[in-house]
Amino acid sequence: MRPLLRVTDVRKYFPIREGLFVQKEVGRVHAVDGVSLEVRAGETLGIVGESGCGKSTLARCITGLYPVTSGSIEFDGDPRREVQMIFQDPYGSLNPRRRIGSIIADPLVIHRVGTKAERRRRVQELMELVGLNPEHFNRFPAEFSGGQRQRIGIARALALRPRLVVCDEPVSALDVSIQAQVINLLKDLQAELGLTYVFIAHDLSVVRYVSDRVAVMYLGRIVETAAGEDLYKLPRHPYTNALLSAASVADPDLSARRERIVLTGDVPSPIAPPSGCRFHPRCPKAMPKCVTDDPRLLAQGRPEGGHLAACHFPVEPGERLGSEKAQIE
Ligand code: SF4
Ligand code: MG
Numbered sequence: 001m002r003p004l005l006r007v008t009d010v011r012k013y014f015p016i017r018e019g020l021f022v023q024k025e026v027g028r029v030h031a032v033d034g035v036s037l038e039v040r041a042g043e044t045l046g047i048v049g050e051s052g053c054g055k056s057t058l059a060r061c062i063t064g065l066y067p068v069t070s071g072s073i074e075f076d077g078d079p080r081r082e083v084q085m086i087f088q089d090p091y092g093s094l095n096p097r098r099r100i101g102s103i104i105a106d107p108l109v110i111h112r113v114g115t116k117a118e119r120r121r122r123v124q125e126l127m128e129l130v131g132l133n134p135e136h137f138n139r140f141p142a143e144f145s146g147g148q149r150q151r152i153g154i155a156r157a158l159a160l161r162p163r164l165v166v167c168d169e170p171v172s173a174l175d176v177s178i179q180a181q182v183i184n185l186l187k188d189l190q191a192e193l194g195l196t197y198v199f200i201a202h203d204l205s206v207v208r209y210v211s212d213r214v215a216v217m218y219l220g221r222i223v224e225t226a227a228g229e230d231l232y233k234l235p236r237h238p239y240t241n242a243l244l245s246a247a248s249v250a251d252p253d254l255s256a257r258r259e260r261i262v263l264t265g266d267v268p269s270p271i272a273p274p275s276g277c278r279f280h281p282r283c284p285k286a287m288p289k290c291v292t293d294d295p296r297l298l299a300q301g302r303p304e305g306g307h308l309a310a311c312h313f314p315v316e317p318g319e320r321l322g323s324e325k326a327q328i329e
Helices: 055-062 100-110 116-129 134-138 146-158 176-193 204-208 228-233 238-247 288-292
Strands: 005-018 024-039 044-048 070-075 083-086 164-168 196-201 213-218 221-227
Touching (some): 005 055, 024 055, 024 070, 024 221, 044 055, 044 204, 055 164, 083 146, 100 116, 100 134, 100 146, 116 146, 146 176, 204 228, 204 238, 213 228, 213 238, 221 228, 221 238
Parallel strands (some): 044 196, 044 213, 083 164, 164 196
């Protein structure tokens, strides 16, 4: 079956320029550095990684907000109308001086859909769909709570009846008590409207409840991808293992099986990524080969299982990485 979205070896570099009069390129941020993935109709692909790993940049490439430096993004349909985005910040992504009815109607106006009266009806229908009172279309964003503002963002993203919705950390700016409500709304909408999601988050416990498959990003690359539960049961990449051990603090279901691994240091600079395996400066399993050889994404376990990891020394079943070496903070 043809995937709904196919991303092939996409790179997105941002030039760094210096100079007062004549600007000269002095380096490039390798925000996304060779990402390939496929998303099938009706599924949710979770993309996880620390801040700065390139996941938001990848999201913006997929939705067409950023042109790619190289590689290709193929969508089975009209990407301008059928790919929409829900943003992380429900405060910053809504213009405070505009009424929410006109914010939600924006995509309809831009794409010249319907008459003014039809758009009004569609806006009220969308408000009802996301659990907002349709009578409130004349109110301003400040009159709504964070969770309600994210519902406004969701209504706007759905206005053109997209097939693919890219959700960039849709709940990370919200109170924990509100997060589950918004996630459940997204799941209900997916079932009702047959939506396909790319769901971006910085921790694995949030994507666990929404994703069919999960891809883990580190410094502009995908380092591991698998069907959701395979990834949680047996992460093969040491980075995924460390992320899971961090997530387990908030998720007792995971902590029973795992000791906490504290990764030392920050994510290295994407201007000059480390040689060999980009994770080697922080990896508890790093060997000399890791410093020189860049590991490719290779099948783990059954080849048809779709579990891939980019590591020379993948984590074995039962292997404990919470050693003293890994726990230095
Ligand atoms: Fe760690 Fe080496 Fe695997 Fe990279 S290739 S994750 S440094 S063991
Ligand atoms: Mg981000």
